[in-house]
Amino acid sequence: MDIAEQIYQEAKRLPEPLSREVLDFIGYLEAKHGLSDTPIEDLKKAQETTLxxxxxxxxDEVWDDR
Known part of the structure:
Protein backbone atom coordinates (compact mmCIF):
# COMPACT_ATOMS: atom_id res chain seq x y z
CA MET A 1 0.00 0.00 0.00
CA ASP A 2 1.49 3.36 -1.01
CA ILE A 3 1.48 6.44 1.21
CA ALA A 4 -1.51 8.06 -0.55
CA GLU A 5 -3.57 4.94 0.12
CA GLN A 6 -2.48 4.94 3.78
CA ILE A 7 -3.53 8.58 4.12
CA TYR A 8 -6.86 7.77 2.48
CA GLN A 9 -7.49 4.84 4.84
CA GLU A 10 -6.73 6.97 7.91
CA ALA A 11 -8.83 9.92 6.69
CA LYS A 12 -11.84 7.65 6.06
CA ARG A 13 -11.98 6.80 9.76
CA LEU A 14 -12.14 10.42 10.91
CA PRO A 15 -15.32 12.35 11.65
CA GLU A 16 -16.24 14.95 9.00
CA PRO A 17 -14.81 18.00 10.81
CA LEU A 18 -11.43 16.32 11.23
CA SER A 19 -11.43 15.17 7.60
CA ARG A 20 -11.92 18.81 6.59
CA GLU A 21 -8.93 19.79 8.72
CA VAL A 22 -6.82 17.17 6.95
CA LEU A 23 -7.96 18.52 3.59
CA ASP A 24 -7.17 22.09 4.69
CA PHE A 25 -3.70 20.96 5.78
CA ILE A 26 -3.06 19.30 2.42
CA GLY A 27 -3.98 22.61 0.76
CA TYR A 28 -1.58 24.41 3.08
CA LEU A 29 1.25 22.03 2.20
CA GLU A 30 0.55 22.44 -1.52
CA ALA A 31 0.67 26.22 -1.21
CA LYS A 32 3.77 26.17 1.00
CA HIS A 33 5.70 24.06 -1.47
CA GLY A 34 4.38 25.73 -4.62
CA LEU A 35 2.48 22.65 -5.74
CA SER A 36 -0.84 24.40 -6.14
CA ASP A 37 -1.99 27.28 -8.27
CA THR A 38 -4.90 27.88 -5.89
CA PRO A 39 -4.94 31.52 -4.83
CA ILE A 40 -4.46 32.16 -1.13
CA GLU A 41 -8.00 33.54 -0.82
CA ASP A 42 -9.39 30.12 -1.80
CA LEU A 43 -7.34 28.54 0.98
CA LYS A 44 -8.66 31.08 3.47
CA LYS A 45 -12.22 30.24 2.44
CA ALA A 46 -11.49 26.55 2.92
CA GLN A 47 -10.33 27.27 6.46
CA GLU A 48 -13.59 29.02 7.30
CA THR A 49 -15.40 25.68 7.41
CA THR A 50 -13.05 24.27 10.00
CA LEU A 51 -12.12 27.39 11.92
CA ASP A 60 -14.90 37.86 20.07
CA GLU A 61 -17.80 39.90 18.64
CA VAL A 62 -15.93 43.10 19.47
CA TRP A 63 -13.52 42.28 16.60
CA ASP A 64 -16.19 41.57 13.98
CA ASP A 65 -16.33 45.13 12.63
CA ARG A 66 -12.59 45.64 12.28
Whole structure:
Protein backbone atom coordinates (compact mmCIF):
# COMPACT_ATOMS: atom_id res chain seq x y z
CA MET A 1 0.00 0.00 0.00
CA ASP A 2 1.49 3.36 -1.01
CA ILE A 3 1.48 6.44 1.21
CA ALA A 4 -1.51 8.06 -0.55
CA GLU A 5 -3.57 4.94 0.12
CA GLN A 6 -2.48 4.94 3.78
CA ILE A 7 -3.53 8.58 4.12
CA TYR A 8 -6.86 7.77 2.48
CA GLN A 9 -7.49 4.84 4.84
CA GLU A 10 -6.73 6.97 7.91
CA ALA A 11 -8.83 9.92 6.69
CA LYS A 12 -11.84 7.65 6.06
CA ARG A 13 -11.98 6.80 9.76
CA LEU A 14 -12.14 10.42 10.91
CA PRO A 15 -15.32 12.35 11.65
CA GLU A 16 -16.24 14.95 9.00
CA PRO A 17 -14.81 18.00 10.81
CA LEU A 18 -11.43 16.32 11.23
CA SER A 19 -11.43 15.17 7.60
CA ARG A 20 -11.92 18.81 6.59
CA GLU A 21 -8.93 19.79 8.72
CA VAL A 22 -6.82 17.17 6.95
CA LEU A 23 -7.96 18.52 3.59
CA ASP A 24 -7.17 22.09 4.69
CA PHE A 25 -3.70 20.96 5.78
CA ILE A 26 -3.06 19.30 2.42
CA GLY A 27 -3.98 22.61 0.76
CA TYR A 28 -1.58 24.41 3.08
CA LEU A 29 1.25 22.03 2.20
CA GLU A 30 0.55 22.44 -1.52
CA ALA A 31 0.67 26.22 -1.21
CA LYS A 32 3.77 26.17 1.00
CA HIS A 33 5.70 24.06 -1.47
CA GLY A 34 4.38 25.73 -4.62
CA LEU A 35 2.48 22.65 -5.74
CA SER A 36 -0.84 24.40 -6.14
CA ASP A 37 -1.99 27.28 -8.27
CA THR A 38 -4.90 27.88 -5.89
CA PRO A 39 -4.94 31.52 -4.83
CA ILE A 40 -4.46 32.16 -1.13
CA GLU A 41 -8.00 33.54 -0.82
CA ASP A 42 -9.39 30.12 -1.80
CA LEU A 43 -7.34 28.54 0.98
CA LYS A 44 -8.66 31.08 3.47
CA LYS A 45 -12.22 30.24 2.44
CA ALA A 46 -11.49 26.55 2.92
CA GLN A 47 -10.33 27.27 6.46
CA GLU A 48 -13.59 29.02 7.30
CA THR A 49 -15.40 25.68 7.41
CA THR A 50 -13.05 24.27 10.00
CA LEU A 51 -12.12 27.39 11.92
CA UNK A 52 -15.42 29.27 11.66
CA UNK A 53 -16.72 28.00 15.01
CA UNK A 54 -13.46 29.08 16.66
CA UNK A 55 -13.36 32.49 14.98
CA UNK A 56 -17.04 33.29 15.47
CA UNK A 57 -17.61 33.31 19.21
CA UNK A 58 -19.69 35.71 21.33
CA UNK A 59 -16.66 36.88 23.31
CA ASP A 60 -14.90 37.86 20.07
CA GLU A 61 -17.80 39.90 18.64
CA VAL A 62 -15.93 43.10 19.47
CA TRP A 63 -13.52 42.28 16.60
CA ASP A 64 -16.19 41.57 13.98
CA ASP A 65 -16.33 45.13 12.63
CA ARG A 66 -12.59 45.64 12.28
Missing amino acids: GPIWDTPE
